[in-house]
Amino acid sequence: MSKKILVLAGDGIGPEIVAEAIKVLDALQAEGAIDVTMEEALVGGAAYDDCGDPLPAATLEAAKASDAVLLGAVGGPKWEPLHFSKRPERGLLGLRAGLGLFANLRPAFLYPQLADASTLKSEVVSGLDIMIVRELTGGIYFGEPRGVETLESGERYGYNTLCYKESEVKRICRVAYDIAMKRGKRVCSVDKANVLEVTEMWREVAIETAADYPEIELSHMYVDNASMQLVRAPKQFDVMVTTNMFGDILSDCAAMLTGSIGMLPSASLNAEGQGMYEPIHGSAPDIAGRGIANPLATILSVAMMLRYSLDAGEAADRIEAAVSKVLDQGLRTGDIMSEGMRQVGTAEMGDAVVAALRA
Ligand code: NAD
Ligand code: IPM
Ligand code: MN
Numbered sequence: 001m002s003k004k005i006l007v008l009a010g011d012g013i014g015p016e017i018v019a020e021a022i023k024v025l026d027a028l029q030a031e032g033a034i035d036v037t038m039e040e041a042l043v044g045g046a047a048y049d050d051c052g053d054p055l056p057a058a059t060l061e062a063a064k065a066s067d068a069v070l071l072g073a074v075g076g077p078k079w080e081p082l083h084f085s086k087r088p089e090r091g092l093l094g095l096r097a098g099l100g101l102f103a104n105l106r107p108a109f110l111y112p113q114l115a116d117a118s119t120l121k122s123e124v125v126s127g128l129d130i131m132i133v134r135e136l137t138g139g140i141y142f143g144e145p146r147g148v149e150t151l152e153s154g155e156r157y158g159y160n161t162l163c164y165k166e167s168e169v170k171r172i173c174r175v176a177y178d179i180a181m182k183r184g185k186r187v188c189s190v191d192k193a194n195v196l197e198v199t200e201m202w203r204e205v206a207i208e209t210a211a212d213y214p215e216i217e218l219s220h221m222y223v224d225n226a227s228m229q230l231v232r233a234p235k236q237f238d239v240m241v242t243t244n245m246f247g248d249i250l251s252d253c254a255a256m257l258t259g260s261i262g263m264l265p266s267a268s269l270n271a272e273g274q275g276m277y278e279p280i281h282g283s284a285p286d287i288a289g290r291g292i293a294n295p296l297a298t299i300l301s302v303a304m305m306l307r308y309s310l311d312a313g314e315a316a317d318r319i320e321a322a323v324s325k326v327l328d329q330g331l332r333t334g335d336i337m338s339e340g341m342r343q344v345g346t347a348e349m350g351d352a353v354v355a356a357l358r359a
Contacts, residue, residue: 002035003310006066008059008095011045011079011088012283013293013346014072020295020350021070021302024319027354033315034306039066043095044074044088044283054091060098063276068309069095070302071278076285088283096136101268101276102168103175104136104247105304108234108254108264113327117259117336124234125257131183131239132254133176134247136268138168141244162198164243169205171271176241177213184238186217190226190246199243206241227253251280260335262294265301267308275309277301291345294333296323299353322356329356 007022009015028034041059048054054074063069074088084090095101108130115122143161151157173189180187189206191199203220210218221229223246229236230250234257242250255261261281268276279297287293300323307316331352332341344352 002037003067004065005036005038005305005310006059006062006069007038007040008043008063008069008071009040009046010043010072010074010283012073012076012285012288014044014046014074014283016072016288016291016293016346017279017295017298018070018072020346020353021298023350023354024299024302024322024357027357028306028315028318031358033318034310034312036310043071043091045076045079047091048079048082048086048088052086054086054088055094055098059091060095063095063099067274068305069099069276070298070305071095071276072298073279073281073283075283076288093141095276096268097142099268099274099276100137100270101274102135102137102271103172103269104134105175105179105267105269105308106132106134106247106251106254106264106280107304108132108251108258110258111263111324111327113324114259114263114336116338117332118257120231120234120257124232128234128257130234130237130254130257131179132247132251133172133179133239133241134251135164135168135172135242135244136247137244138164139244162196162243162245164198164202166201166205169202170209173206173209173241175269176239177210177216180216180239181213185215186219186238188219188221188226188237188240190221190223190240190242190250192223192246193220194222202243223250226250230254230257255280260294262297262333262335263300265297265304267301267304269308273309275305277305277309291347292334293346294335295346295350296333296353299323299350318357319353322353325356325359326352 110128140162148158255264303316303319306312
């Protein structure tokens with residue numbers, strides 16, 4: 001039976017990179033490798049401009065009714081002056097919460113061809129293959145109370161709350177341990193247990209949950225050290241599991257190990273296996289509209305979608321192989337450009353992946 005994909009291009013480079021991902025889906029569909037129907041809807045700034053709401057009810061409903069969602073990116077300077085509740089980012093967070101997408105998988109994998117594209121020495125990053133498992137519907141992003149008030153003194157007071165229920169920690173740890181069982185069986189839980197009670201509990205729950213996984217080698221690291229270790233010796237990590245905000249920050253850091261933030265895909269999954277797939281980068285307003293953004297993170301997000309939500313693992317493998325082949329051919333967008341390679345734009349890169357897929 002045909003699977004339903006909701007496509008949310010969003011803002012900035014979103015429509016440019018999503019167009020290339022759709023080319024890949026169309027190519028697979030044309031040869032009968034997948035059976036999908038695609039529907040488009042608005043989210044983020046584009047939705048706000050259309051109807052004054054960054055997450056229209058129709059978009060959330062369509063997302064709930066789909067097997068998977070493909071998202072480009074949201075946000076940009078145009079919408080920064082808006083009230084907090086109307087900003088594009090609320091649309092994205094509303095989708096994550098509304099679909100219950102608590103498990104965010106962010107694989108930092110270095111294609112060997114890009115060892116020279118990283119700002120780190122190639123011997124530090126070559127062979128890199130880390131899975132960051134980020135909790136996505138809790139923590140300080142969603143904790144209450146939150147807000148900004150004016151105190152009696154007249155000074156403003158802003159606050160957010162970092163809080164987790166034991167059950168939320170347990171389920172994200174399980175996701176990390178299950179993934180690790182299919183990989184190197186090593187999990188590093190990243191916290192700030194020396195300072196924050198909630199993450200002291202996180203650590204305890206991580207240890208208790210690991211009792212069901214005797215083969216998993218569990219370690220713990222404070223987030224400040226973890227960010228340093230990611231740059232110093234990233235290959236020490238197999239799977240990392242952490243809170244919403246720590247995972248956001250660490251995954252941007254890990255992206256640079258793979259050559260560029262334009263290379264890192266993601267999957268956000270709920271308990272039913274429904275998922276939203278998006279590159280980890282944002283709408284890149286500084287390069288939007290110029291046809292130079294790297295579409296590979298989005299194309300690799302499609303591979304994750306086929307693998308995790310659409311039961312099409314073989315097609316997913318083929319996309320990843322096609323990306324590798326294009327890199328072998330020496331094609332590079334500006335962000336991963338290095339000496340002797342041929343610089344191409346967004347569309348040319350997408351076309352090359354499609355051609356490699358067909359070859
Ligand atoms: P960003 O990730 O958009 O950009 C950071 C830098 O990386 C920029 O220099 C950009 O040009 C570059 N970059 C990002 N993606 C690239 C790609 N595919 N190819 C080449 N270069 C790329 O982060 P930012 O500048 O902090 O945020 C811009 C806007 O995006 C903000 O409104 C932010 O809220 C939003 N944002 C959205 C998402 C999302 O939709 N998931 C994620 C992060 C940021
Ligand atoms: C990401 C982004 C989002 C986040 C923002 C845009 C809400 O940075 O997907 O990494 O912080 O989760
Ligand atoms: Mn981020």
